[in-house]
Structures are given as structure tokens and as C-alpha cells.
Amino acid sequence: xxxxxxxxxxxxxxxxxxxxxxxEGSAAVTTTGxxxxxxxxxxxxxxxxDRPDLAATQAWTSGRAAFHDDTLATVAEEANRYSATxxxxxxxxxxxxxxxxxxxxxxxxxxxxxLAALLALRVRTMEGAVLLGG
Numbered sequence: 001x002x003x004x005x006x007x008x009x010x011x012x013x014x015x016x017x018x019x020x021x022x023x024e025g026s027a028a029v030t031t032t033g034x035x036x037x038x039x040x041x042x043x044x045x046x047x048x049x050d051r052p053d054l055a056a057t058q059a060w061t062s063g064r065a066a067f068h069d070d071t072l073a074t075v076a077e078e079a080n081r082y083s084a085t086x087x088x089x090x091x092x093x094x095x096x097x098x099x100x101x102x103x104x105x106x107x108x109x110x111x112x113x114x115l116a117a118l119l120a121l122r123v124r125t126m127e128g129a130v131l132l133g134g
Contacts, residue, residue, distance in 0.1 A: 002028045006040065009057055014077070019045035021057050056102075065105050072097045072119065072132070083108040084128070091133025094121055 006025015012018050020029050021043040029036050029044050036044055043052045056066035065078050073095040076087040082105035089095045097119050103111055112130035116123035124131045 014081075017046065019043055021052060021054070023054060023058065059102060060105070063104055063106060064102050066102045067099045069098050069100050071095060072099060072115065075099050075103075075115065076132075079103075079105060079108055079111055082106045085109060086129045087112055088129050088131050089133060090124075090131040091121070094119070094133035097121075 006027070007023040008025075008027055009021040009023060010018070011021075020027065020038065022038040022040050024040045026037060026039045029038060031044070031047065036049065038044055038049065041051050041054060042049050043057070053066070053068070056068065059066045063082075065075075065082075067075055067078075072089060076089055079087045085108040087108045099115070099118070101118070103114065105111075108130050109125055112123050112125070112132055115121065116132060119132075121133045122131075
């Protein structure tokens with residue numbers, strides 16, 4: 001990636017997926033030999049350019065994560081990036097429940113309690129984990 005003057009967000013997920021978002025300015029991004037140009041507000045992810053919600057994209061800079069109709073499994077995966085205490089979905093049927101909200105990351109015990117109240121799930125804590133459902 002070659003960036004001109006501006007601000008950018010670069011994200012690498014657990015499965016090595018990479019997303020580049022131009023917050024301001026522009027960038028030239030080369031992937032698999034193809035050059036693409038991004039301007040402010042555009043994101044390149046999985047070979048496609050889209051226009052994500054920039055507030056949600058940048059929420060991590062204030063210790064938060066934004067979810068918009070995401071599954072509980074997605075929320076747990078994201079939360080586990082920021083905490084040594086694992087958020088575990090103990091009931092597979094609960095994994096597909098949908099969540100739309102902004103949460104502070106880093107305290108999976110508090111997050112687990114909040115999600116349990118929101119989704120009417122059982123919550124249990126044990127050494128190094130918060131179990132939802134089951």
C-alpha cells in the first residue's frame with residue numbers, strides 16, 4: 001500500500017483477511033498484482049471496494065466495537081481480540097442470534113452480562129471464560 005496524505009485504517013482478521021479503509025485522503029493498494037486506488041470513505045476488502053460506516057470502522061480507536069445486525073458468534077470473535085478472558089458461546093443455537101449495538105471492548109465479563117441481558121441468555125463465568133447460553 002502506498003498512501004498519499006491522509007488517514008487510513010488497516011485491519012487484519014484472525015484468518016488473515018485484510019481490509020484497508022481510506023478515512024481521509026487517498027491510497028494506492030496493490031493486491032495480487034492489481035493496483036486499486038482508494039479515496040476517502042472507501043474500503044478494499046476481499047478484492048472489492050465498498051463504503052463502510054466510518055464511525056463503526058474507527059470505533060476501535062476509542063476502545064469500542066460497533067455491530068450492525070451481526071451474529072453473536074461474530075461479536076464473540078471480535079471481543080476475544082481484545083481480552084484474555086474468552087467469550088464462549090456455550091449453546092450453538094445462540095451463535096446465530098443478532099446484535100446491533102456499540103460495546104466497549106476489553107472487559108468480556110461485563111460484555112457477557114450485557115449480551116445475556118439483551119438476548120435473554122444464561123451467563124456463567126469460570127476461570128478465563130464467560131459462557132453464554134447453555
